[in-house]
Amino acid sequence: MKPISPFSVKLLAGLVAAMLVTSGSFAAESATADSHAAQAGGIEWRKDNNLDAAFALAKSSNKPLFLYWGAVWCPPCNQVKATIFNRQEFIEKSRHFIPVYLDGDSPSAQKFAAQFKVRGYPTMILLKPDGTEITRLPGEVDSGRYLQVLTLALNTSTSVNETYKQAIAGSKNIKTEDWRLLADYSWDDPDQKLVAAKEVPATLLHLADVCPPGGTASRLYLKGLFALATAEPAPSISIDKGQALSKLSKALADPKLARDNLDLVAGGAAELTAYLTSEKSPQRTKLISVWNQALVRLSDDVTISKADRLSAVIAQIALAKLNGPVISAALQKDVKKRVGAIDQATTDAYERQSVVHAAAQALGNADLLDDSDALLKAELQRSHSPYYFMSMLGGNAKKRGDKAAALSWYAQAYDASKGPATRLQWGANYVGNLVDLAPGDDARIERAVTSIFTELSKTENAFYERNRASLDRMGKKLITWNKDGQHQAVFQKVHAQLDGICAKLPVNDSQKASCQAVLTKS
Template identity: 70%
Template structure:
């Protein structure tokens, strides 16, 4: 699996799929006390009336905290289990208007387009007038998160204004301002603070002008990751790789720096190593040794979340597979042991959704697909979102080359999924699996596509934000499948079905163009 940013890694484990039900949703009547506190202790607005929520914020002169999430999403459940259940967060929630926007709730996808939120979870703090103060990181540990939230609540300036001052040299900025910039959710693909093509240059500039300290180090590490993962042909600053490697090793060797940047340390190990050093070189071996030294400490650190500890294990697996390597038998046993200890110690229903996802991925990526399957199948009986784990079972079967089993799991996942946005997403993924793994089975593909379009016909805001993104992927997949005209008859049938849906949309509805273009070559 390609190394991903901290923001996207957990969201893409298994399959990048989405679902939601009301925020209070325990796996069983004996859900943990922390799960109850995560919902019962905070006066969330869950009425989907965002305009009224901002009116309330303006009248009370309080900031508005927007949480955009989904019940299945591992990092969302991680946030509920480690942040929202903390008394400090519950106490702070009295100082802002907390709004929970569920991806499957009426109007949610349209609001998502308005506020530029797509990935789960996204958390934004707004001024009462609607100005965005900052996007809060979803991948740092709870202590750091609460520190960032406190700074944001006490800030009189938006992060956009702070960024302008910083890029102009930083005169007048305080340490807290730099901390907010360091912890901004830069890797959120929907953030509009900086254009994607300018992100690397911006972070390098910030790292240069920031006063020496933890904030400057974090910004620098983020800049390295953005440069290393930029698309081919992108304009990125020239980097002295030897110097960057030396500075990176120094950061990894500092336990406090590594601990404070655990999200970056875990998510960027393989990608940065590949970018900065040559394959099988002495420099690569030295950097890998430094990474592993930091990662072992994080994996053993009981003060951080179980999911983050598993993230460190996943990073070790990625490093072991560099240069075509394979995890040794002893390494696999170590992964099994660590995963078992963490998984068995996880009883919180929210946290398990996150931990089991990461644990199953760690096992599968280490070549232990049978162990991964065993863990996932056992979790189907207790998870509040078993369809998420069914998708991961499909991914495991695909890795084995068992296409029939993979398709069967993807179909089960689609059938079990709940919620309008969820079903569009899982349905699109099911169709994609059929096209990839059984392209000649036209009858099954037509039936699956027709089922998804039936969902589209009865889904409000079917062509907004995440819905639109997944439907566009489905459309491209079908167009590629029929590019030589071999499946023209089936393609025309589903095209006609979609045409009937598009025709019912009002002429002035922005969704109409998206609908009409879905199966037409652009």
């Protein structure tokens, strides 16, 4: 899916291909996913889905609550497990909060997600015992910076929301530590609560202006530029692009500043370059050169996680493609060399889930689809979530124009997927691709939708958060597919099946409206 990016890392799996086993199978897989913690002395994760009890414990022990929202298959979640949760420093810090692990496929998880406004995997929130957010912790920064942010959050007496209000009001009494928490807040999280999404670019640029000069102000400014370059729809904000180019180039040329902001430097290189410069202009050529130098330094830096080093390689490819769809043989050779070395050096199962995703994406983006396929197929036998890589293989086949192979992989991915929310996501992805690649195969589309709805009818709290988003996407696809009434027979059948599911929901249940809207939205 979400290259690893500061704009949507929580939704990373969606960049590849957006995609009910028994509860016993899920529990076994979930337990396996946390063996790192057990081996390291253990983080005492609460996984009972009893958040009331968790908050009661937080209150009685006077500790904050750390909510981790993730999924077994999610590459950045596995990255967090392999580089942060397994670190002794994090394990020791976990004694100072109540750690709650909420897996998106666990019972009632999507309902809790709606309550706490968490959708993208992973989301990590530190909350006071009364449920007030202290901060949303960034999932895209490296482990060292993450632990620094966590330490600051545990020690602060001021929530990020309070700091934000003080900054906007012009307060001069904000502590250096609280400015850092503000700069490292998950502004790209679509569910963040500080400001409306459309206001994020202007807010960040304003905060950069009022923040005391230094690295924190630079981070706020860079985040503001990236948010501005990627906002949809484009905000009506006027900036001095010449000044922005100068500030950005200085940041990229500063090894320490670039390293401190590796999530930003490797996250939106092409988007920001395209926003600030004109095609084939001297300014673009110069910026790409400076940016590539920074990216090479990052991809060579062995103190950075392997997945993040690969994200720097992906950014180089994206920059190269600004000059045309075909990249040089020299860059392809370099990509293969770097991917091969990192692949060989990655033995940890959780790290591999993240690294192989990034490596296959790098190869695919570099038009090395056969190499990407070979890497993915080799991983199917050892991955704990092979269906994720099956979807990537489907994406590669789709790029080649091989519709039959693409649909075969998407079908296999759906069949192999595990967990109610995951199966719904992968099923919706399969249906979407069926509509795109085989719109005339009514029987196949009917079978897929019927299968999804049958499982949905057996799922408690099925119409919340990510589930609802998956259903909405699939519903829009089907409505568009049948806009001329050419597939009315199938559409009516699946609509009737969904109506039966909706009818069983209580009248006062908020899910009822979500259910009824799936196949009626324009």
